[in-house]
Amino acid sequence: MNEILNVHVVYGGKSAEHEVSLKTALNVLNRMDKRKYNVYPVYITRHGIWRMLPRLDHALASTAELETEAGPADGNAAASMGNWLTRRLAENGPHLVFPVIHGTCGEDGTLQGMLELADVPYVGNGVLASAAGMDKVMMKRIFTGAGIPQVEYEQLLRHEWEQRETACCDALERTIGYPCYVKPANLGSSIGIRRCADRDELLLAIGHAFRYDRKIIIEKEAAGREVQLAVLGNDRPICSVAGEFAREPGFFDYYKKYEAGNLVQRIPAQLAGSLREQLREYALQAYRLLDGSGLMRIDFFVTDQGEIYLNEVNTLPGFTPISMFPALWEKTDGTTYAELIDKLIGLALERHEQKRKIRYGREDV
Structure with missing residues (x-):
């Protein structure tokens, strides 16, 4: 009989997107099937201290339940991180990390590098894709070299x-x-x-x-609509239908995204067939150029004249109640939130198993 998988959902972190990470974590933790997985919330404070919460077996009411202050016993960031690695990940049974930290120190390859060293499977993109996708300048240079149009x-x-x-x-x-x-x-x-x-x-x-x-x-500035696509997979990625937020013209700032409460998703986006196919081709091309794994949301500008500009990629897209990534897959093929989580965990285990086949020592011919 297979052992139940221990899933550690890591959230918070030293990032300006700390609050968004809490919203994503709340949704992921509540939608994850507790019969399939032992679910452990792992909170990283705004000062970088790692806090282990008890195994979760119930639904959470709000993000307030996900935050806990560090105490003297936690020590500094390094000590608290080491405590998590040596205590929680050293327990019996298979382990997997589900990072939901947006921005720096979580989405930029730093956390992924630590997990690679610890030989722990994790959901989402690897070190290279995370770092290059997070850095808008490096991302644009890679896409420019491949001829993908950008502003x-x-x-x-x-x-x-x-x-x-x-x-x-x-x-x-x-x-x-x-x-x-x-x-x-x-x-x-x-x-x-x-x-x-x-x-x-x-x-x-x-x-x-x-x-x-x-x-x-x-x-x-590119005067046009912002259209988003979701990509899922490892070596054979698939792409969702396109979606957009129906909103007034102007800059789509943090308040409008997360606090105004009046966002309306339009899925699928109203686009001509040729534009839909071109967006899909560019999205898959960008994913492969970054050697993506697991998931990625790719955002474009589409002008009234039908011009396409790739705006940016998001290597760890949000899973908040108004986030586009899970909604795009539900509208594409009926994938539910819980099913999407299962797929991402499966892709993480698949990628980790591939890496375990790599030989790191010298082999005599």
């Missing part, structure tokens, strides 16, 4: 800005112009992003973005 962009490093502020503005006005968007290179959920229509707004936006990262990206 014009420039990167800016903090030390360049501090030394040549006026010259940087002059150069950006020549190459990108207005309106434009200023974004931290390594963040999501529209945090740290501002739209600029003139130099005064550009100066404020750059200063704001550098609060979240040492590298930022400035992009030319």
